[in-house]
Each structure stands twice: as C-alpha cells, then as structure tokens.
Amino acid sequence: MASWGGRRHLSHFLLGLILVLCSVGCSQPPSLEDSRFNVALVVLDAARADHLGSYEYTRDTTPNADEFASVATRYDSVISEAPFTFLATSSLFTAGSPAVTGLVGRTGGIVPASLELIAETAKENGFGTYAYSENPYVTGYFGLDQGFEVFEETFPVSLLMRGEEIDPQFDSAGQLTAILKKAAGDKSRPFFLYVHLLRPHNPYAPPSPYAGRFGSSPESRPEGESKPLIALHSKGGPYEQDRLDSIVQLYDENLAYGDALFGGLLAELEERGLRKKTIVILTSDHGEALGDHDRILHSNQVYDSMLRVPLIISVPGEGPSVESVSIQLADLGRGLRRYFRGEDGAVAGLTRIGFDQPTGRTLYSWTNAKTHLVAARTNKRKLIVDARTSGVVGYYDLLADPGESVSGPLDEEGKALLSGLLEKIRAWAGLKVRIEPAMEIDTEKRRQLEALGYVDPEEGEQTENPRPKSDESAP
Numbered sequence: 001m002a003s004w005g006g007r008r009h010l011s012h013f014l015l016g017l018i019l020v021l022c023s024v025g026c027s028q029p030p031s032l033e034d035s036r037f038n039v040a041l042v043v044l045d046a047a048r049a050d051h052l053g054s055y056e057y058t059r060d061t062t063p064n065a066d067e068f069a070s071v072a073t074r075y076d077s078v079i080s081e082a083p084f085t086f087l088a089t090s091s092l093f094t095a096g097s098p099a100v101t102g103l104v105g106r107t108g109g110i111v112p113a114s115l116e117l118i119a120e121t122a123k124e125n126g127f128g129t130y131a132y133s134e135n136p137y138v139t140g141y142f143g144l145d146q147g148f149e150v151f152e153e154t155f156p157v158s159l160l161m162r163g164e165e166i167d168p169q170f171d172s173a174g175q176l177t178a179i180l181k182k183a184a185g186d187k188s189r190p191f192f193l194y195v196h197l198l199r200p201h202n203p204y205a206p207p208s209p210y211a212g213r214f215g216s217s218p219e220s221r222p223e224g225e226s227k228p229l230i231a232l233h234s235k236g237g238p239y240e241q242d243r244l245d246s247i248v249q250l251y252d253e254n255l256a257y258g259d260a261l262f263g264g265l266l267a268e269l270e271e272r273g274l275r276k277k278t279i280v281i282l283t284s285d286h287g288e289a290l291g292d293h294d295r296i297l298h299s300n301q302v303y304d305s306m307l308r309v310p311l312i313i314s315v316p317g318e319g320p321s322v323e324s325v326s327i328q329l330a331d332l333g334r335g336l337r338r339y340f341r342g343e344d345g346a347v348a349g350l351t352r353i354g355f356d357q358p359t360g361r362t363l364y365s366w367t368n369a370k371t372h373l374v375a376a377r378t379n380k381r382k383l384i385v386d387a388r389t390s391g392v393v394g395y396y397d398l399l400a401d402p403g404e405s406v407s408g409p410l411d412e413e414g415k416a417l418l419s420g421l422l423e424k425i426r427a428w429a430g431l432k433v434r435i436e437p438a439m440e441i442d443t444e445k446r447r448q449l450e451a452l453g454y455v456d457p458e459e460g461e462q463t464e465n466p467r468p469k470s471d472e473s474a475p
C-alpha cells in the first residue's frame with residue numbers, strides 16, 4: 001500500500017500552489033479535502049475477549065463485532081497493562097506501560113501534562129480530536145482529556161463523588177450520534193474519535209430488548225446491580241453455580257447491548273459515507289472475572305480473565321486476518337501515534353502491531369488495587385509477584401495450563417522472568433515523583449464509592465508505590 005505521507009506532502013504542495021494562484025485571481029480559496037483516514041476508536045469497558053463470538057464464545061453476544069471482525073484484523077492475544085480503567089486507559093493514551101509513565105491506580109494518580117497523549121499527537125498533526133466517555137476515570141479530572149478539542153463526559157467525577165452510578169437507561173446511542181456529527185462536521189481535516197462506552201461494566205443492567213436475551217429473568221436481574229456484585233467480589237468465592245450462571249447471563253446481555261451500540265456507530269459511519277475513509281478500532285480496557293479464580297468483576301487480580309481483551313482493527317483497503325502476536329494497549333497507542341505523525345508504513349502497521357517487537361518478549365501487567373500484584377508474561381509462562389514483598393504468588397505454564405490454575409516451582413525461565421519483573425517494579429517505584437496529587441475523598445464518600453466498586457478499601461492508604469524488598473536502594 002502506498003504511503004499516505006507522500007500523498008499528504010503532495011496535497012499540501014498543491015494546496016499551497018492553489019492558494020498562491022488564488023491570491024491573485026480567486027475571490028474564495030478552494031478547499032482541498034485531506035486524504036488521510038479518520039480514526040474511530042471504541043472501547044467496551046470490561047469486555048473480556050473470550051465472551052465475543054469472534055473469540056470463540058458460544059453465545060451470540062456480539063453479532064456486530066463479529067461481522068466487523070470478518071473483514072478486519074483481529075488480534076487474538078491482547079493483554080491489558082492493568083485490570084482497571086484508569087491504568088489501562090492511561091497506558092493506551094500515553095503509549096507507555098506503568099514502568100515508563102510511573103502511573104499508579106485509580107485514585108492514586110492523575111496523568112501529568114508532561115506526558116504526550118495520543119490525542120495530543122493527533123491534534124498537533126492536524127486531526128480534529130473528539131472524545132465521548134461514560135467512565136468517570138476517563139475524564140478531564142484524571143488528565144485524560146489532554147489533546148481533545150471536544151471531550152464529552154456522561155459520568156463526571158462530581159457524580160462519582162456523590163456516590164452515584166450512571167443511569168442504565170441513559171441514551172448512549174443518542175450521545176454517539178451527537179459526537180460523530182461533531183467529528184464529521186469539519187470536512188477540512190480528518191478526525192480522531194475516542195468512544196469509551198461503559199457496557200458491559202457493572203451494573204449489569206441491560207435495557208430492552210437485550211434483557212432476557214440469554215435467560216435472565218425479572219427475578220434474577222437485581223443480581224446484576226453493583227452493590228450485590230461488589231459484595232460477592234469482596235467476599236470472594238467459590239460461588240454457587242446458579243448464582244454465577246445468572247451473573248454471566250446478565251453480563252452477556254449487557255455486552256450484547258454494548259455491541260449493538262458499536263453496530264450503531266458503524267451504521268452511522270456508513271450512512272455518512274465515512275466507513276471507507278475511517279480506520280475503526282474496537283477494544284476494551286480490561287477483562288472481567290466471572291467466577292474465575294474465585295472472583296467476579298475486576299481490579300485486583302492479574303490473571304488473564306481480568307486482562308485479556310479483544311482488539312479488532314479495520315483499515316480501509318486491508319484484507320481480513322487473525323494475528324496471534326501478543327501485544328498490549330500501549331502497543332496500540334504506539335501504532336496510533338505513528339499513524340498520526342504520518343510515519344512511513346504506519347497505516348498498514350496498524351494491522352501488524354507488535355511485529356516490530358522481539359519474538360517472545362515479556363508483557364507486564366499491574367494492579368495496586370488491594371493486592372499490589374504485578375505479572376510478567378511470555379507466550380509460554382506467566383509469573384505473578386507481590387510488589388510489596390517481591391514474593392512469588394504464582395508461576396504458570398500457559399501452554400499446558402492456560403487457565404492459570406496450577407502454580408509450579410520456578411525453572412530457569414521463571415527465574416529470568418522474576419529478575420526482569422523486579423527491575424520493572426523498581427523502575428515503576430522510582431517514577432513516583434512524577435505523580436500529581438491523588439483525588440481527595442472524605443470518609444463518607446469513600447464508603448459510597450467502595451460500595452459501588454469505584455475505589456478499593458486499601459487503595460486510599462497507599463501514598464507511594466511499593467518497593468521490592470530485595471533492593472531498598474534502587475532508584
């Protein structure tokens with residue numbers, strides 16, 4: 001595929017020539033349409049990859065995403081940097097892992113202005129930048145609006161601080177139409193549109209006609225509200241199978257609703273004649289435990305159930321493919337940054353994310369929510385360490401045990417993973433000075449937010465990143 005960078009330079013030259021000629025003969029300078037593709041990046045919050053049909057789920061939860069995947073590039077092994085929104089999304093936006101940015105968890109950090117976010121790169125390179133977010137952690141309060149000219153927040157932090165949740169009947173479809181209209185309204189330049197939909201995140205409260213699609217009943221639906229889910233999350237498993245079945249039904253129905261919203265956005269792009277001019281990306285920020293490892297919801301484990309997310313990218317002119325290379329959200333951020341900068345091969349590069357990385361490289365995931373766990377992962381092995389003590393929590397053979405159920409002793413590969421992991425933790429800890437003050441929450445508000453699962457009871461006690469015991473003098 002030809003580089004659009006070259007075409008862009010030619011376009012700019014022609015535009016300049018026309019403007020010069022017009023300065024002596026035209027009353028109105030003509031507009032020359034920018035030939036670069038738009039980017040529409042859609043996040044379904046807490047969508048675990050293996051609950052999408054295109055990732056071999058048995059229920060028909062995501063017909064729109066599946067049809068989209070049939071003509072796009074589907075990445076099969078995408079591991080989020082964190083099992084909760086703020087750290088995962090900031091890794092995507094900064095195109096860097098927490099070991100590089102020094103960012104920590106939810107109420108523990110705000111993205112500093114010194115970091116360059118992908119929306120800033122887009123804006124600097126002439127893209128219109130628009131965002132629509134339904135998650136209170138993807139808001140201006142946490143510094144994630146940097147670079148966006150328009151940033152619509154459905155669930156502002158003020159609502160969160162009052163201990164309230166988003167209204168499940170909220171008109172997400174109407175908001176999507178509105179933001180797309182704004183983005184598409186400026187025809188003089190391409191747009192970068194970021195859409196962060198809350199579904200299937202809790203509360204699992206699917207509206208009609210999705211409620212009941214996979215067997216939930218009026219009697220079982222209260223089980224999908226946040227408070228009972230959080231109570232189960234805090235208590236830990238094992239859970240009764242009937243209860244879990246109901247919860248999974250409601251999660252899947254909520255996911256089907258999120259998928260329908262995504263389908264609606266695709267249809268709107270088509271109607272506006274923009275589908276062939278737009279790179280469309282569907283992903284999630286993190287997964288969701290649904291009884292896996294005796295947990296439900298997310299935030300406090302680094303098993304794949306809370307980390308593995310879908311990633312499907314459609315680039316106009318590129319054929320469908322399935323890629324097995326293991327990548328993270330920061331890799332997607334880097335690919336987008338290269339695209340916005342107009343680097344050679346960056347368009348096609350979005351269907352080959354991670355191909356420039358060493359084979360078998362190690363991926364890292366972090367949580368300081370309650371557990372302070374950090375995971376190092378290759379395609380074959382996974383090591384989980386408690387960052388406060390440097391103690392090994394689990395070591396898994398992913399080829400023989402993809403469910404990470406049986407921990408074994410460290411072999412040579414495990415020891416190498418441990419050494420690399422401790423180095424990352426030291427780098428992470430050494431960057432804490434870059435973190436700006438955290439969200440201040442009084443006791444009563446904290447109690448409300450804990451009940452809704454938006455902060456964790458122990459998180460507020462953390463004032464700095466943990467340091468490994470093995471080297472207290474580390475930077």
Ligand SMILES: [Zn+2]
Nearest residue numbers: 045046085285
């Ligand atoms: Zn999230």
